[in-house]
Amino acid sequence: MTLSEEDYIKAIYHLGKGENTTVSTNAVAEQMETKPSSVTDMIKKLSDKGVANYKPYKGVSLTEYGQKIALSLVRKHRLWEVFLVENLNFSWDEVHEVAEQLEHIKSEKLVDQLDKHLGFPQVDPHGDPIPSKKGEFKKTIKKLLNEVPVGTSGICVGVKDSSTPFLKFLDKNDISLGDTVLVMEKEEFDGSLNIKIKEKIIHISNQIAANLYLKITE
Amino acid sequence: MTLSEEDYIKAIYHLGKGENTTVSTNAVAEQMETKPSSVTDMIKKLSDKGVANYKPYKGVSLTEYGQKIALSLVRKHRLWEVFLVENLNFSWDEVHEVAEQLEHIKSEKLVDQLDKHLGFPQVDPHGDPIPSKKGEFKKTIKKLLNEVPVGTSGICVGVKDSSTPFLKFLDKNDISLGDTVLVMEKEEFDGSLNIKIKEKIIHISNQIAANLYLKITE
DNA sequence: ACAAATATTTAGTTTTATCTAAATATTATT
């Protein structure tokens, strides 16, 4: 697969939320920051290659083979992200762009050895699971912080949005993955929350809460 | 620069032996395993971009700017090679192909942090010097093993040929960089040598000796 | 100095990945 084909495969995979959902041409175009006509061309090619199922006007989905390729790319992307943070002093908001390049490097040995070198990590710096070599991963049960009732306590295990502004916000407010969070109070009017984290009580907007995943402990 | 442009720049750099020599179209074509007509197109483009000096029928050389790019690529290539050997259990004959891809990853922070992570290595697994961020490196005085007189003793510091067959040969015969070598005897007829290495005396052909660099100690 | 051999460039194609503009299909609205 070419770099471009690989990025399309990943886009279809992510838009389908990892399940094998059919996604629209326009959705792919938006994700790839390209034009719908370019997408049509590409998904025809992917279809010819046996990577995607394409019915004109009906959207596109990945074949089993396509799913495998997607999972391998996700695996590589997330392993490189771990490497950048763990070994090269990158912060979690700086890794995506570089991993977007590194995921296309072709070498099975490289990936396997990287995995080993990092101690077979289960999640990337944003809390997203890393598929095994065979493409398997367990999805941990997690809930968005704005959807749990007051009184819920849990561990912060991931972010939904991994854009730089959001991650920088979390850094600034000293919120990290692994922190224990207790929902103290919820404002009816705007859905904002008072949460206890690291012995401090802080106030966060609903929009922030809607992008933080919690593994509920109690 | 595109990946392809970068590989051409490196080819011109290496054919010019690092000095700013003019190299022929055909030489570049052979190095790049491509056709001379493709080279003509590319060096015109590099010339337009201010990377190369090109006079039709007179060959091509790098501008200062081109030299800088070449050195940055060589730096990245060799740092990645060190990483693969030191951290990911690659052997020295497996690294080139992967480094050929990794050298094109664009991230200044990545390179600087990789350099730091590796402890600012001075040479790659084949004994070739790693340019500093500014593009500087000292070339160590080294001689090919087949060109030194009998009785010379030195340390094996590099290989001229870094093809897999040659490197595998050295592995098989337990010859590594850093080993002390003493030239015992030289056969007039075929230029083959008896050398003492790691307390053992072994016989090597002139062709082998012609690809091993020695830093002379005595 | 001329012819032959070699090196290099030019002209014209191909493939990949993109684009714009126009055509067509699907979905939503009255």
Add this chain to the structure above:
DNA sequence: AATAATATTTAGATAAAACTAAATATTTGT
């Protein structure tokens, strides 16, 4: 059910990087 809005595809064009075949320039050998 017809029309309007939206989504998608088709047609045709462009740029990058390669190729082949033919033309031209340079170098070599006599």
